Amino acid sequence: MLRVISSRFRSKVVSVCTTLFGISVFVFVVLRVIPGDAITSSFGQDTSNLTPATIKALKSYYGIDKPLLLQYLNWLKGFVTGNLGFAFHTGTPVTTLTANSFPVTLELALFASIIGVTLGTLMGIYSATQPGGRRDFFGQIFGLFALAVPSFVLSTLIVAVSANKFHYFPNGYEYSKPWQNLSLNLQQMMYPSIVLGIAVAAPVMRTARSSFIETQEKDFVRTAIGKGVNERRVRFVHVLRNSMNPIVTMTGIQFGYLLGGAVIVEQIFSLPGMGRQILDGIMKREYATVQSSVMIVAISFVVINLVTDLIYRKIDPRIR
Amino acid sequence: MKIKRETKPWFYYYFKSLNGIIGIIILSLLSIGALVALFHATPYDPVAQDVAAILKPPSGHHIFGTDQFGRDIFSRVLDGVRRSLAVSILSVAIASIAGSLLGVAGGYFGTILDTIVTRMSDVFFAFPAILMALAIVSSLGHSWLDTAIAIGIVYTPIFVRVTRGPVLSLKETDYVKSGRVLGFSTPRILFKHLLPNVMPIVLVQIALSLSWAILTESGLSFLGLGTQAPDASLGLMVSEAQALAAFAWWTLAGPSLALIFAVVSLNLVGDGLRDSLDPTRRSI
Numbered sequence: 001m002l003r004v005i006s007s008r009f010r011s012k013v014v015s016v017c018t019t020l021f022g023i024s025v026f027v028f029v030v031l032r033v034i035p036g037d038a039i040t041s042s043f044g045q046d047t048s049n050l051t052p053a054t055i056k057a058l059k060s061y062y063g064i065d066k067p068l069l070l071q072y073l074n075w076l077k078g079f080v081t082g083n084l085g086f087a088f089h090t091g092t093p094v095t096t097l098t099a100n101s102f103p104v105t106l107e108l109a110l111f112a113s114i115i116g117v118t119l120g121t122l123m124g125i126y127s128a129t130q131p132g133g134r135r136d137f138f139g140q141i142f143g144l145f146a147l148a149v150p151s152f153v154l155s156t157l158i159v160a161v162s163a164n165k166f167h168y169f170p171n172g173y174e175y176s177k178p179w180q181n182l183s184l185n186l187q188q189m190m191y192p193s194i195v196l197g198i199a200v201a202a203p204v205m206r207t208a209r210s211s212f213i214e215t216q217e218k219d220f221v222r223t224a225i226g227k228g229v230n231e232r233r234v235r236f237v238h239v240l241r242n243s244m245n246p247i248v249t250m251t252g253i254q255f256g257y258l259l260g261g262a263v264i265v266e267q268i269f270s271l272p273g274m275g276r277q278i279l280d281g282i283m284k285r286e287y288a289t290v291q292s293s294v295m296i297v298a299i300s301f302v303v304i305n306l307v308t309d310l311i312y313r314k315i316d317p318r319i320r
Numbered sequence: 321m322k323i324k325r326e327t328k329p330w331f332y333y334y335f336k337s338l339n340g341i342i343g344i345i346i347l348s349l350l351s352i353g354a355l356v357a358l359f360h361a362t363p364y365d366p367v368a369q370d371v372a373a374i375l376k377p378p379s380g381h382h383i384f385g386t387d388q389f390g391r392d393i394f395s396r397v398l399d400g401v402r403r404s405l406a407v408s409i410l411s412v413a414i415a416s417i418a419g420s421l422l423g424v425a426g427g428y429f430g431t432i433l434d435t436i437v438t439r440m441s442d443v444f445f446a447f448p449a450i451l452m453a454l455a456i457v458s459s460l461g462h463s464w465l466d467t468a469i470a471i472g473i474v475y476t477p478i479f480v481r482v483t484r485g486p487v488l489s490l491k492e493t494d495y496v497k498s499g500r501v502l503g504f505s506t507p508r509i510l511f512k513h514l515l516p517n518v519m520p521i522v523l524v525q526i527a528l529s530l531s532w533a534i535l536t537e538s539g540l541s542f543l544g545l546g547t548q549a550p551d552a553s554l555g556l557m558v559s560e561a562q563a564l565a566a567f568a569w570w571t572l573a574g575p576s577l578a579l580i581f582a583v584v585s586l587n588l589v590g591d592g593l594r595d596s597l598d599p600t601r602r603s604i
Contacts, residue, residue: 019446023446033459148531148587149580150538152555153579156561157565160566263454264450278454282454294447298446
């Protein structure tokens, strides 16, 4: 038995490592295919005025004169040993950049997931109490619109109404870390968390709804109702606990996407998170920044998947 | 014994589902709008500026109002819908054809091909699609064709995943095995026996992917990485409306509603297709 588990674990580790390796190669290649490099992006139109000697010196300064394979291996060696490289333009180590931006993204993803899961699960329960009935109809409409209203439309609406009509827009101030000014930080997190929370709620609601409907028809639920257990208790204890697994999976997936995929919302609400760091990096051809940041997002993604697995085992003893 | 054959085509069942009917109606209206824009038959030129009609609210002349340059928002929305649909149709065509072929081949042949195909799709799944699309768009360029290719590449693994699984189980079925025993050529088994059986899943996925592609395309152009001004694109219009919406709500309403309706209709069509193509879910 032990051997079975360890071999499965080993194959999991191998597959995760190959995936991460694939991502690093892919990002490296895509970045090199993008026209322009660090020199053209910092000098712009003036690049053509540089003498060949200057360009050569700059290339060697930026480390982009070496063969591609060597550049890749250098970056990989640095990454594995904890040296994420430097941002060309500012000379800041990517480790420092990430130490600043990762917590922002994590906080946002956490708030958004809490809102999304609560809203989605409640709407799912609400819909599932009357499959095909009126409540289900309203629940489904909510789910459809939460899915269909793009986050940037909702954000734009909020910005327009809140900032321009009521002159309240905490995101207009410079970003404040939670330990600097907690109240301002929470206000700055509020709008983006609501926007992303609604986006997360849609798939969670759909998953929760079908999972509830399936569990409700099981024998143990009928038995519980037959025994005269309070209907609310059946719904929130018996049914909810037994339909948690798909909801946890969906939340894990959504949380993972929030870590890097919140680019647009981070941009609108000027939150200096991972998404924006990567977007800026792509625009400025900051090879090291983009490569390392994308790897960090991908690794967090993998870690979240593992955590989801662990939560499963906690919820459902049958999987242990 | 006489076996009763199923004679009704699948679209008979499609029109049994209310979702499907509503979806197809909205989608047809949007497509007509896109065709109108395609043949330059919009009421006004989408890029023509009119200084005399800046930021006019909706009226008989401009049913969706005008923007900060006096351009007719209705015409711009139609033109934007045309662009969005063109990008999403092309990108999903790329993704569905490449993805299903890879998925079917990977699932059927197994071995190294399968390993490569699944590993590649794992790579794509391990980080957000929008980041991937961003990176690819910035390496290709900003034309609608580049955007379509980028989104197509990003969505290919989804089709690999939905086709590979069913093929893995289908290839062990008796009729495929007997086909092999009878000496049918591999292409014949692949295209005549396996592909038709995964088509329903692919069709549903196409409808859903079209809606995601519209969202991704408008997201990219919102960030300034898709269609460039002064051309009309729904994402770009929303982005321009950011500064205007407080006193000119119609600048935001037009493009947003078009986007929402497009996504809603495609999701409804997807639901309708799923119900009508899956015999176990048919309500007769």
